[in-house]
Amino acid sequence: MKSVKVLELSVFFLLLIFFLGTDLFALLLIPIYIYSLRSFLKEEGEKTKRRLLLEELSDFSNLLEQGFSPLYAYEKTGSFNYPSFMLHPDDELFRFEIFEKQFQLFEKSVILEEEIEGEILGIRLKMSIMKLMPLGLLLFIGRLLPMADSSNLNRIVTVLFLINHWIGERFLKSL
Amino acid sequence: MILVLIFLLIIKKAHIIDVLSSYVKAKRNYYRELIFYLSYSMDRDYQDLLVVRGLYLLYQLILSWLLIYAALDFLELELGVLYLFSIIGFFTAFIWMANRIEENKRNLIEDISKFVFHYELYLIQGENQLHALKKASQYLLVFSSAQTLEEFDDYFQELFTYTKWLVVKRITILIERGRHFSQADLSMDFAQISDELFRKNYQDKKLQAEKLENMMLIPMVGDLLAMIFYIVSPFISTLIVGG
Numbered sequence: 001m002k003s004v005k006v007l008e009l010s011v012f013f014l015l016l017i018f019f020l021g022t023d024l025f026a027l028l029l030i031p032i033y034i035y036s037l038r039s040f041l042k043e044e045g046e047k048t049k050r051r052l053l054l055e056e057l058s059d060f061s062n063l064l065e066q067g068f069s070p071l072y073a074y075e076k077t078g079s080f081n082y083p084s085f086m087l088h089p090d091d092e093l094f095r096f097e098i099f100e101k102q103f104q105l106f107e108k109s110v111i112l113e114e115e116i117e118g119e120i121l122g123i124r125l126k127m128s129i130m131k132l133m134p135l136g137l138l139l140f141i142g143r144l145l146p147m148a149d150s151s152n153l154n155r156i157v158t159v160l161f162l163i164n165h166w167i168g169e170r171f172l173k174s175l
Numbered sequence: 176m177i178l179v180l181i182f183l184l185i186i187k188k189a190h191i192i193d194v195l196s197s198y199v200k201a202k203r204n205y206y207r208e209l210i211f212y213l214s215y216s217m218d219r220d221y222q223d224l225l226v227v228r229g230l231y232l233l234y235q236l237i238l239s240w241l242l243i244y245a246a247l248d249f250l251e252l253e254l255g256v257l258y259l260f261s262i263i264g265f266f267t268a269f270i271w272m273a274n275r276i277e278e279n280k281r282n283l284i285e286d287i288s289k290f291v292f293h294y295e296l297y298l299i300q301g302e303n304q305l306h307a308l309k310k311a312s313q314y315l316l317v318f319s320s321a322q323t324l325e326e327f328d329d330y331f332q333e334l335f336t337y338t339k340w341l342v343v344k345r346i347t348i349l350i351e352r353g354r355h356f357s358q359a360d361l362s363m364d365f366a367q368i369s370d371e372l373f374r375k376n377y378q379d380k381k382l383q384a385e386k387l388e389n390m391m392l393i394p395m396v397g398d399l400l401a402m403i404f405y406i407v408s409p410f411i412s413t414l415i416v417g418g
Contacts, residue, residue, distance in 0.1 A: 097299050105292055108373050115377065119384045123391060130395040134402040141406060150409070157405045164397035171390050 002044050008128040009036055012165065015135045016158055019142065023151050025158065032162065036169075047113070054110050056080040057103050060089075070094050120172070127168055135161065177245045184238050195230045196223070211337040212276040215283075217318045217330065236264075281379055282316075283338070288372045289314035291346065295365045298358035308350070324354065342371045 013033040020026040056077055063073035070089035074082070086102045087094045138157070184191065199206065200223060211217065214225045240261065247254055290311050297307035308327050312318075317334065321327045331347040349364050 093300070095299070098296060101292065101296060101299065105369075108369075112373070112377055112380065116380045116384060119381060120387065123384065123388045126388075127391050127395070130391075131398060134398040138402055138405055141402075153405065153408055157401050160401035160404070161398060164394040164401065167397065168391060168394035171387055171394070174387070 004128070005040055005124070006037065008132070009033065009040065011132060012135065015132065015139060016161060019135065019139055020151075020154055020158055023154060025151075025155050029158075050110055050113075053081070053083060054107060057083075057106065061100065061103055064096050064099065070096075070099075124172065127172075131165065131168065177241055177248065181238065181241050181245060184234070184241070188234065192227065192230050192234060196227050199226050199230070208337055209276070212279045213272065215279045215317060217333055217337070277383075284372060284376050284379060286315045286317065287342070287346070288369070288376065291365065291368050291372065295358070298353075298361075304350075304353045324350065340375070342368060342375065345371065 010033075013029050013036075016029055017026045020029075060073055060077045060080075063076055064070065068076065074089040082088055083106075086106075087098060142154075203210070210222050210226065214222045216222060240257075243257055244254065247257060293314055294307050294311035297310050298304070302310065305324055308321075308324070312321065312327070318330045321330055327350055328347055331343060331350065335343040335347065345364070345368050349361065349368060352361060352364065
């Protein structure tokens with residue numbers, strides 16, 4: 001999923017650069033590409049952190065079920081970055097039942113996220129194809145239509161594609 | 176004629192809004208769910224305030240429209256643009272209202288989930304039922320905190336009349352059972368309610384994903400239009416410039 005998105009972004013901006021050709025306007029696409037890639041990787045990093053945290057909490061929970069004390073179990077799992085929304089094992093009020101409830105809720109929210117990701121994967125793939133297809137066609141058509149060889153026209157069309165790309169990304173983020 | 180109407184609207188502003196808001200309040204039962212989801216509150220006074228504000232905004236929009244119409248008519252300018260903007264404005268307002276209702280439904284599911292979670296948590300921590308409910312109710316923004324168990328029961332019954340969600344009914348049953356049973360005996364009820372809220376949340380997200388699939392047609396159509404624009408514009412410019 002991550003690699004598909006990176007590939008899609010890279011191919012999209014590469015096609016736009018090919019489309020613009022030797023126009024200096026193409027240089028503006030590079031910072032936009034870097035920014036889009038960076039924000040996508042940052043988002044994916046957050047999701048990976050949540051999954052890792054879930055694994056660590058799961059190990060912690062297993063140790064507690066085996067009867068170890070909260071502090072010992074926490075140290076045994078490597079004193080990971082304990083989430084602030086849960087009672088710390090150090091806390092006097094820490095109780096296994098409360099931790100279990102909080103852990104179950106966190107687990108459910110991560111599972112829900114993954115299931116929704118799966119659902120929208122199909123939409124993302126369709127969107128990628130529909131985004132790259134017109135751009136690919138444009139490159140082909142641009143060679144056949146000599147009258148279309150105008151840098152202003154190319155720039156306008158590039159901006160339109162970028163606007164549509166941004167609108168699509170905003171819709172996907174709104175989920 | 177238009178000027179007479181504008182004059183009447185300005186002179187009788189308070190009376191018109193008063194009559195309209197009395198009418199809406201009298202027909203409350205037809206609009207109660209709509210007003211609830213738009214206001215996200217069960218407080219009748221706040222709902223009435225929102226209705227009056229909405230009617231006042233509508234009054235201002237109608238007055239502005241009539242003034243612009245009169246001005247365009249006086250200057251003998253094209254009215255088509257005004258009609259076009261009116262239609263765009265109407266659909267924008269409609270979409271805004273629909274989005275707000277959907278957003279408030281999602282917020283309500285999340286708030287109820289937080290409420291149930293914290294209610295169980297405080298019971299586990301040893302709080303008595305009323306204290307646990309009072310503390311948990313700070314996460315439920317639709318109603319102000321109740322002082323007695325009966326009030327909580329009444330609030331949830333009223334919430335059920337607005338939402339028609341079975342899970343809300345289960346919560347009223349849970350509160351009733353909480354008077355006679357301990358938290359350990361209610362653990363199955365809590366688990367069932369949490370599961371139901373989770374499923375509701377999942378269904379809501381799934382519906383959003385389906386709506387998103389349709390919304391993705393907008394940028395896709397935009398790309399195709401950009402392509403058509405690219406193909407057609409050299410021919411158009413040739414026609415305009417004349418070879």
